[in-house]
Amino acid sequence: MELVRTIRLKLLVSPEQKQALDTTLTANRNALNFTSKVAFQNGGLSTFKKLQQLVYRQLREDFGLKSQMACNVCSAVASTYASAKSNKRMKLSSFSHSKLVYSYNRDYTVETDKHSVSIGTLDKRIKVPFLVGENYLPYLLSPDWLFGSAELVPTHKGYSLHVTVKRAIDEPNLTECDAMIGVDRGMNFLAVATNQDNKTMFFKGRSIKEKKAKLVRQRKYLQRKGTRSAKRKLKKLAGRENRFMTDINHQVANEVIKFAKASGSRPCIVLEDLTNINMRTTVRLRDRYWRFSWAFGQLESIIRYKAVAEGIPVLSVSPKYTSQKCPKCGHxxxxxxxxxxxxxxxxxCHYKLNDDLVGARNIRDRGREVRHEIEITSA
Ligand SMILES: [Zn+2]
Known part of the structure; x- marks a missing residue:
């Protein structure tokens, strides 16, 4: 299994360096659009090799791209048409805001101790000093993390380089788990977690719901107003709403991980498979809005992300009937x-329980069933 992180480096470019990067990005964008046209005219060409044969020389000579950049352009266009084909939405793709992708060693390197990167432009490689958040330094310094590709992203003043780092970790073994933690999204609660001893953890949702509802009301008011200043405020508000949700989701995920680690030395987290969440509409109208407006998908992915880093396996189980099944007799x-x-x-059997907790218990028990099946088949 592989862990991947993205580190944002703020590049401190000189005016000449900025000019060189601007020119490179523009050439790259023009090359993408040219290649896209050629691919489209050839029936939506989606194989890298064929596309490269058609345009490589021109990309090098007319657009001035370095060899690696020309290859990246071909593969970006090829994959765009490949997904257009599979979605059956074939049309001419245009690339308006191009981001430039660099491959490690081939067209960029990082000198962590000197806080500088060396990146390719049309003319030559340039050395640019960078700033990075202190939290991210360990990723750059540790030999366990290997550099992957990087993306050059224009910012309103200059440039950032988004560098991916990777690290291989052992696949956690489910049969060795000594604790099963079921996590459900609640109605009253944002999330409910329960473990093998029926110890439970609730993440209160009311104050969060109220704050979210207030933000939504503000948004609706501004949308109705529709003036230019309202639109500006709307943009700010959207950012605030997203940051608020992300922040809460991080907090909940941290608590879930803490709870899991306190439940056993080799815990496993069980979540509902949320890919079909929209199919589940047997929710009262008042609650339905809450279910759909909260970023539950994000919560799931943050939990996964943090669990993987801790070596905790995460299981997805079917959400069917998890709120209707009796945890005691199965009715x-x-x-x-x-x-x-x-x-x-x-x-x-007249077993009584808070309804949010029922889901979490059933989800946990499905996790147990999965583990049991694995034990049987591997025995
Ligand atoms: Zn029962």
Whole structure:
């Protein structure tokens, strides 16, 4: 398994260096659009080799690209048409804001101790000093992390280089898990987690819901107003809304990881498979908005990201009936759950429980079933 992180380096470019990078980016963008036209005229050419045969010389001679850059242009265009083909949406693709992709060693290197990068331009390689957040320095200094590709991104004053670093880690083994943690998204709660001992953790949602609702009201008001200043404020507000959600999701994910580590020495986290979340509409209208407006998909990916770094396996299980099944006797019926009262009572065995917790328990038990199946098949 591989861990990947992206490190943002702020490049401190001189005016001449900025000029050189501007020229390089423009040439790259023009080359992309030229290559795209050629590919389109040839029926949406999506194989790198064929495209390269058609345009490589021109990219080098007319656009002045270095060899590696010309290859990157061909592969970017080829993959664009490959996905257009598979989506059955074939049209001429244009590249308006080009980002430039660099390959490590071939067209960029990092000298961490000198805080500088060497990157290719049309003329020659240039050495540029950089600034980086202190949190990210260990990734650059540690020999465990290897450099991958990097992206040159224009900022409003200059340039940033987004460098990816990778590290190989051992695949966690599910059968060795000594703790199963089920995590569900709640109605009253943002998330609920429960472990093998039925120890439970609730992440209160009310104040978050209220703040989110306030932001949404502000957004609707500004949308109705529609003036230029309202539009400017809307942009700011959208940023605030996103940052707010991301921040909360990080906090919840950290708590889930902490809870998992406290539950056992080799914990495993079980989540609902959220890819079909929109299919699940058996939610009261008032709650439905909350479910769809919160970035639950992001929460899932942040949990995964942090879990992988800790060597904790994450399982996805089917979300079907997780809120209707009795965790005690297995009886599954819609009426088991009273959505209005946020209460679960089994119609068969009369087991009672907070309804948000039922989901988390059922999800955890599905994780156990998966582990059991693996144990049987590998025995
Ligand atoms: Zn029951």
């Amino acid at each position: 599954t019926e819609k009426e088991n759950r009273d959505k209005k009262k946020h209460w679960f009572e089994c119609r068969k």
